[in-house]
Amino acid sequence: MTRVTGRRRFPLSAAAILVVSVAGGWLLSRAGDDPSSNEGVVVLSPGSTSQDPTIGTNALNTGKAFPVVEVESLDGAAITLGEPTGKPFLVNFWYSTCEPCKREMPALVAARDRYDIDIVGVNPRDSAEVARDFADDYGITYSLLRDPNGASLVALGVGTFPMTYLVGGDGTILEQHAGEITAGKLDRMLTAITGSQ
Structure with missing residues (x-):
């Protein structure tokens, strides 16, 4: 055997x-x-990446019309965002626990004080109370709006935060910036459109 x-x-x-x-x-x-x-890799900062199949990427909107959407003030009043007024404006999408959003706030406040341009912060996540407290803590001097239904995010294809759009007076998106925006980048964008130095 x-x-x-x-x-x-x-x-x-x-x-x-x-x-x-x-x-x-x-x-x-x-x-x-x-x-x-x-595909699906989002660059968060130089040298670091994050891949999450549930997030996706931001749609490229430069040269397209900024969508006209209904959002609300921190007091709950209905506001129409995106209607062309003949004057350029800057829209920044943020929320209170987003670290890059927090870091860019001083640059946005300084830009609002320095340039003749309307800056609007749109928050799709936080309650009005949280957004108000955040504005107080960071000395925000520009308009803050809420988009609790995410209409603007869907219309623009926003997938990451923060996200900033420079919109011309005719409603055309002139530039978009994904991620934390620096004072230098804001200066270049806003000097070009306002002529201020």
């Missing part, structure tokens, strides 16, 4: 695992060579 030991089967199992591991590693290394494999 012949006795089969586990020793002879083990080398075959080890060889199969080795082949599968090498093949899997090769396939993964090749996936990085395909530019389409980077």
Whole structure:
């Protein structure tokens, strides 16, 4: 009678695992060579990325008309956002627990004080009370609106925060900026449209 030991089967199992591991590693290394494999990757800051299939990316809207949407003031009054008035304006999407949103607030406040342009902050997440407290804490001097139904986010395809749009007097989106906006970037954008230095 012949006795089969586990020793002879083990080398075959080890060889199969080795082949599968090498093949899997090769396939993964090749996936990085395909530019389409980077779809859905959002750059948050230089050198860091985050990939979340539930977030997606921001739609590119430069050159398109800013959508006319209904939002509300912090007092609950209905406000129409986006109707062309002949004067340029800046719209910043933010919420209170967004760290990049917090960091960019001083630059937005300074821009409002320096340039002859309306700046509007649109908050789709926080209650009016939280938004008011945030405005007090950060010394916000420009208009804050709420979009509790997310109509503006859907219309613009906003997927990440903060998001800033520079809109011309005719309602055309001249520039959009995803992520934290710096004072230097705001100065370049607003000097070009207002002529102020």
